[in-house]
Amino acid sequence: MSKFTRRGLIKTSATVGAGLAMPTFITSPLAAYTNAPTGGSVTLGFNVPQSGPYADEGADELRAYKLAVEHLNGGGDGGMMNTFSSKALTGNGILGKKVEYVTGDTQTKSDAARASAKSMIEKDGAVMITGGSSSGVAIAVQGLCQEAGVIFMAGLTHSNDTTGKDKKANGFRHFFNGYMSGAALAPVLEARYGNDRNAYHLTADYTWGWTQQESIQAATEAKGWNTVNNVLTPLATTDFSSYVAPVLNSGADVLVLNHYGGNMINSLTSAVQFGLRDKVINNKNFEIVVPLYSRLMARGAGENVKGIFGSTNWHWSLTDEGTKAFVKSFGTKYGFPPSQAAHTTYVQTLLYADACERSGTFNPCGVAEALEGFKFDGMGNGPTEYRAEDHQCFKDVLVVKGKENPTSEFDVLEVVEITPRSQVEYAVDHPMFAGGALGKCNPGA
Numbered sequence: 001m002s003k004f005t006r007r008g009l010i011k012t013s014a015t016v017g018a019g020l021a022m023p024t025f026i027t028s029p030l031a032a033y034t035n036a037p038t039g040g041s042v043t044l045g046f047n048v049p050q051s052g053p054y055a056d057e058g059a060d061e062l063r064a065y066k067l068a069v070e071h072l073n074g075g076g077d078g079g080m081m082n083t084f085s086s087k088a089l090t091g092n093g094i095l096g097k098k099v100e101y102v103t104g105d106t107q108t109k110s111d112a113a114r115a116s117a118k119s120m121i122e123k124d125g126a127v128m129i130t131g132g133s134s135s136g137v138a139i140a141v142q143g144l145c146q147e148a149g150v151i152f153m154a155g156l157t158h159s160n161d162t163t164g165k166d167k168k169a170n171g172f173r174h175f176f177n178g179y180m181s182g183a184a185l186a187p188v189l190e191a192r193y194g195n196d197r198n199a200y201h202l203t204a205d206y207t208w209g210w211t212q213q214e215s216i217q218a219a220t221e222a223k224g225w226n227t228v229n230n231v232l233t234p235l236a237t238t239d240f241s242s243y244v245a246p247v248l249n250s251g252a253d254v255l256v257l258n259h260y261g262g263n264m265i266n267s268l269t270s271a272v273q274f275g276l277r278d279k280v281i282n283n284k285n286f287e288i289v290v291p292l293y294s295r296l297m298a299r300g301a302g303e304n305v306k307g308i309f310g311s312t313n314w315h316w317s318l319t320d321e322g323t324k325a326f327v328k329s330f331g332t333k334y335g336f337p338p339s340q341a342a343h344t345t346y347v348q349t350l351l352y353a354d355a356c357e358r359s360g361t362f363n364p365c366g367v368a369e370a371l372e373g374f375k376f377d378g379m380g381n382g383p384t385e386y387r388a389e390d391h392q393c394f395k396d397v398l399v400v401k402g403k404e405n406p407t408s409e410f411d412v413l414e415v416v417e418i419t420p421r422s423q424v425e426y427a428v429d430h431p432m433f434a435g436g437a438l439g440k441c442n443p444g445a
Helices: 055-072 110-122 135-148 178-193 207-221 241-249 261-273 295-305 321-334 340-359 364-371
Strands: 025-027 032-034 041-048 098-105 128-131 151-154 171-173 198-204 226-233 254-258 287-292 309-312 384-386 397-402 413-419
Touching (some): 041 055, 041 110, 055 128, 055 295, 135 171, 135 207, 178 287, 178 413, 198 241, 241 261, 321 340
Parallel strands (some): 041 098, 198 254, 287 309
Antiparallel strands (some): 025 032
16 A cells, blocks of 8 residues: 655655546655646546536536535635635645636536546546446546556545445445435335335336336335336437337336436426326325436426426425525526536545645545545535445435425425435445456556
8 A cells, every 4th residue: 555644645656547637746855646747736537427418517516516626726705615614725725726617518418528528537637536427437537547657536426336336446436326225215105105015116227226116116016016027228319109108008106317417307397298297006006206306307307297206315495504505606696506416526526625624645545545434524425434345434424305396496396305314325235336446546657
């Protein structure tokens, strides 16, 4: 293992991965790492979907990133820097260097996301990459950052695999995952709908959909539910009528939509148009469940979300001091409340900057050491821990449902339960997360 002083790396042996062009790095007696900043500024790379089915989430992520940079550089009201339990950030940039940024469009495509991140590292000198609203994208970029020797602070990624079989030492996730959604939702679904239910799943055909479906199926079957069918749907699908129609004659009395973003809006709209919510099957009212929710999705789906249960990582209606500070800052700047995508990316940016300050270096291995096992509060999720063994954050999870009587276009979800961390936590070697090794940090030199 590499050893660190307060100011940097003493000894390293990691190298840039094969197949990736050598990015710029600086060598000194104390440190050798990718894109070590030499002037008065440091560059971060914000890699978000500015096009594709998750573009709405990407736009809100980018708003939050820009707000975080403003706060780090001493602008605005400081937001959650004022409530964050760590007091290392002072509004003087990061380690005294002004924070600058470059952006890229992942297009919600893994290849495009890797190309964008590679350009930001090699051409723009980004010392950290963050973003993504797709787990496929997050996993691809996380792997590239591991090869290049930079930290990856994952944005919106919910697949178990991100901190499971595809986890990397240079990657960190604040967002929750599919297992946590299932663990939080299943008891609520059992209490509301009973334990004698037949569920039909429509599932986005990529890593997030697969692990989300596996998680919610396992959690609900443990409560007595039966799984009738699971049908995979391509991410590029916009018309879900051919997938929804077979549900009517399947014997199912619950439809689980393992979809996100525009996919969820379209599949839910199709299900409502087919009259599923008005059906009585097996002497039970037909129900729809959306395991992973966001305010942006709920707003896009309109009245169709009323009464439908799901889970979220965070919601702007929470009353803790961190949430109130962030909502005020974001609302003042943009005129509307932030989404969970905005929240997690803002928090990730501050957590990265804080780790640099506490370790005294931009060296990714020093930053990683500062993040591993880090316990913090004041960021909107209550007491939170970055588990050292897999770089997954553990915290409370929200169960929400579509509001029956919203007061505005933003007031579309209500929190029905805050599920404690103890209920959603799992062992590092849990079967759903097995198959990959965290490995060693790569500083890129």
